[in-house]
Amino acid sequence: MPRHKGDHDARRRDVSAAVWRVLSTQGFGGLTMRAVAAEMGATTGLVTHYFGSKQELVEHALALLDERRQSRPRPEAPDGMAGLRAALADILPLTPEGAAGNRIWVGSWDAALGVPELAAGHGVRYAGARERIRHHVQVAQRQGEIPESDPDDLAASIQSFALGLIVQVLFDADAFPPERQLRLLDAFLASLEAG
Amino acid sequence: MPRHKGDHDARRRDVSAAVWRVLSTQGFGGLTMRAVAAEMGATTGLVTHYFGSKQELVEHALALLDERRQSRPRPEAPDGMAGLRAALADILPLTPEGAAGNRIWVGSWDAALGVPELAAGHGVRYAGARERIRHHVQVAQRQGEIPESDPDDLAASIQSFALGLIVQVLFDADAFPPERQLRLLDAFLASLEAG
Incomplete structure (x- = not known):
């Protein structure tokens, strides 16, 4: 029927x-x-x-x-630092819709941490995100955009920066207008390039 | 009575x-x-x-x-990069107790985001934490430990790194044993010193 x-x-x-x-x-x-x-x-x-x-x-x-998340169009940028910047800018709460989606993600952490299977699921999600970041890091290293160092550690550090910035923006939108978020992102990426 | x-x-x-x-x-x-x-x-x-x-x-x-949080003994370290490292190491989930406390903080974000006054309270808490980080940054800059740059932006970036690392550790403790957390912290601080 x-x-x-x-x-x-x-x-x-x-x-x-x-x-x-x-x-x-x-x-x-x-x-x-x-x-x-x-x-x-x-x-x-x-x-x-x-x-x-x-x-x-x-x-x-x-x-x-x-x-x-999966149905969102991926930003078009070449792999390496350009792709990394585009991917990170894409997840920051730069718009009201971006803030709403991030608010839900951040909110999901409490629910997920209360149930071992859900926490493991989030663990897998974030490991996948680090994997995608690591790909850009390795391309950037091959292209000489950033100095050699452990790509897994660098990916974890980059993801730390992005997740923590999102949390701070959600609690203090006035202190973090879109242009400041992007300025912080660019300064962080520049520090990776300096090594 | x-x-x-x-x-x-x-x-x-x-x-x-x-x-x-x-x-x-x-x-x-x-x-x-x-x-x-x-x-x-x-x-x-x-x-x-x-x-x-x-x-x-x-x-x-x-x-x-x-x-x-307020009743915890503050780590004893001189202001500047040493104090900054001690303060950040102090909040990372390096022990089971540290993980439990952080799990509760991270969990509080969903509850706080649902109630404007509670969200504003968290906004004030995190602004206060950035202020304490900024103090170390400014001392470090005066002492020539790190190059000059906007101390507010640098403090926000440092807090981003710490909060985001905590979240990842909670969801994947096996991937982030204490020694790796400290290695990531030291690499991040070294990148600040490189500027």
Whole structure:
């Protein structure tokens, strides 16, 4: 029955959109069946039809984060320092949408740290991100853009800088307007080039 | 009635200890009156006697974080690069206790971002931390340990590195044993000295 299937998928997308809106305003701490239902103007029963437990709701939210991240167009820049700068600028909260997405990611850390499998999942996600950074680092080293040093350590250090900057921006947007975020990024990248 | 007052304070300390244990295992997402009561083997009624709402419980947890941070002995090191290194090493999750405390801080971000006043409070906390870093930066610049550059920007960059490293360690402790954390810290500080 394709029509019924289509309805189901459409409704599931509505639920997902409501989950996203709850997360961006109330975070994972506010993500309850009741909050999602209220956001949709629906009954809690409708939401429990899609998610059997709070844990399933949290897992769905994390899957949504992955999905949105993967569906974003990747910045076009050649591998090496240019690609690294583009990739980092792409994840910084330079726009309201970027801030909302980052607010949800940062918020997910508490939920993930409370459940070993979810924490392991985040561990894998961040290891993957370091891997992508390391690729740029190795190309940059081959091209002589930055001096030789352990590329794994350098990737971890670069990711540290980016994640920590995101956190500070979220708590003090006035102190970190977009131009300052980019200035900090450029100064950090320049320090890598100096070695 | 001093005896009664003493009982009250002792019981309040018991509640605080239970809040701390709940946070270190379940995070802010798991911080409910019921969870704190279960941790104490007490009734939910007892906990609601101390906290009128979930929001009050979260505020108490954040106050506890502040209290514990302020009561920790400060590392003894002269101002400048030595003091900066000691201060950063002091906040990294190098021990199980350090990891537990950081897990609670990182977990607090979701709860704080959901409530404007709490987010503003965290903004003030992190601005204060940048201020302390900036002091070391300025002394280091005066002493010629690092080249001149905007000390506010450098402090923000240093804090970014530290916060982001903490997050990565929490999600992948095996990839970041204490000696690697310190190696990354030293390499980062060396890059500041190179300018």
